[in-house]
Amino acid sequence: MKRHIAGVFIVMGIIASLEGFSQDIGWRTNISSFFDNSEFAHSNVSIPQTMGGVHLAPELVFQYDSLHSIVAGVDLLHEFGSDGFIDKLTPTAYYQFKKGEFSFVMGAFQRRMVAKNYPRFFFRDSIGYYMPNMNGLALIYNGKALKGNLWLDWASRQSYTKRETFFVGFSGEYKRGTIFAKNFSYMYHFAGVMEPIHFEPLHDNLLSLTTVGVDLSGLTFIDRLSVSAGWAVGLDRARTGSSDWLAHNGIYCEIEAGYKWVGVFNSLYIGSPQMYYYGIYNNELYWGDPFYRAGNYNRTDLYINFLDKDFVAIKLLYSLHVSEGELYQQQVLKLSFDIGDSRKNN
Numbered sequence: 001m002k003r004h005i006a007g008v009f010i011v012m013g014i015i016a017s018l019e020g021f022s023q024d025i026g027w028r029t030n031i032s033s034f035f036d037n038s039e040f041a042h043s044n045v046s047i048p049q050t051m052g053g054v055h056l057a058p059e060l061v062f063q064y065d066s067l068h069s070i071v072a073g074v075d076l077l078h079e080f081g082s083d084g085f086i087d088k089l090t091p092t093a094y095y096q097f098k099k100g101e102f103s104f105v106m107g108a109f110q111r112r113m114v115a116k117n118y119p120r121f122f123f124r125d126s127i128g129y130y131m132p133n134m135n136g137l138a139l140i141y142n143g144k145a146l147k148g149n150l151w152l153d154w155a156s157r158q159s160y161t162k163r164e165t166f167f168v169g170f171s172g173e174y175k176r177g178t179i180f181a182k183n184f185s186y187m188y189h190f191a192g193v194m195e196p197i198h199f200e201p202l203h204d205n206l207l208s209l210t211t212v213g214v215d216l217s218g219l220t221f222i223d224r225l226s227v228s229a230g231w232a233v234g235l236d237r238a239r240t241g242s243s244d245w246l247a248h249n250g251i252y253c254e255i256e257a258g259y260k261w262v263g264v265f266n267s268l269y270i271g272s273p274q275m276y277y278y279g280i281y282n283n284e285l286y287w288g289d290p291f292y293r294a295g296n297y298n299r300t301d302l303y304i305n306f307l308d309k310d311f312v313a314i315k316l317l318y319s320l321h322v323s324e325g326e327l328y329q330q331q332v333l334k335l336s337f338d339i340g341d342s343r344k345n346n
Helices: 002-019 125-130 278-285 290-294
Strands: 025-039 049-063 068-079 088-099 102-110 133-142 146-156 165-176 179-190 203-215 224-238 246-259 262-271 297-308 312-323 326-340
Touching: 025 125, 049 125, 088 133, 179 224, 179 278, 203 246, 203 278, 224 262, 278 290, 290 297, 290 312
Parallel strands: none
Antiparallel strands: 025 049, 025 326, 049 068, 068 088, 088 102, 102 133, 133 146, 146 165, 165 179, 179 203, 203 224, 224 246, 246 262, 262 297, 297 312, 312 326
C-alpha cells in the first residue's frame, strides 16, 4: 500500500516538473470498469471465476513540437471486493514520434495501442483487465488501406525468483473495397530464473493467424456484417537436446452481424489442441484463452452497446462457449470513459 501511494506521488512529481518546461501541455484521463463472470464449472481446460474492478488512468502529454511528445501517467486498479485502496499500480511513461500515418513508441505504453484487435487465440480477457501496459517499443503504421505494427513487450526481467520473458509481435491488415486480409503473430520467449535449483529448458511459443474475409458493413439492411476465415498455427519448442518444434494447426473463422446497438460475434476454431506444455507451466507460458487447449472450440458473443461514442462506451456481453462437448456461459459488462485534451490522444 505504501509503495503504491509513493508511486502516485512520484508520478505527480513528474507531471508537476513537466509543467515548468512548456505551456504546450495536454492531459487526459480514462476510467474503465469491468465485471466478468464465467460459469465453466465442469470444464477441464478453463476455470470458473468472477473478475471485477475499476481502472483510473490519468496522463499528462508534453508536446515538444508537431512530431515529438512525452507521455507520463499511471494506471490505478481497484478490484471489486478488495479491502485495498489501490490493488495494482502500473506506471505509464513513453516517448512518441508521430508523422502522418507512422508512429514510433518506446517506454511503458498502453497495450491497446498495438494489441487491441488481437483475437483471444493470443490474449485471454484477463490480460487486458490486469496487465494494461506493455514495456518496450512499437512501430505503427495506420494507413487508409494498409495498417500494421511491429512491437516488443518485455514482460518480465530475470531474477532469482522471476523468469525472463518477452514478446516480439506483428499484426497487419490490408483492405481493398470490401475484401480484407489480416495477420496476427507473436513469439513468446520463456526462460528460467537465475541459478535454478533444477534444470528447466528455455521455451518458445509462436502463434500466427492469417485470415481473409469480406466486410459488407453498410451495404446491407444491417449496419455491421463481416465474415472471415483462415489458418491458425501454434508452435511450441523446449530447447533441450533435439529442440524440435511441435506444431498445432486449425481452421479459424469469424462472423459478426449487428444492427444499431445490438449484435452477435462468433469465432470458431476447428483443429488440434494448443498449449502443449500447459500442464507444466499453466498460464505463465500461455497468454491465450485456455479453451483452445481442447481443440475444437466455438464462442458466440451476444452484445448490446448501450453507449458507443468516441469518449464513452458501455457494452454488455452474454457469451456461449461450446468446448469439450459441453455448453458454458459467461456474462461481461464493460465501461470506458475518456476526458481531457482530445487533440493529444493516440
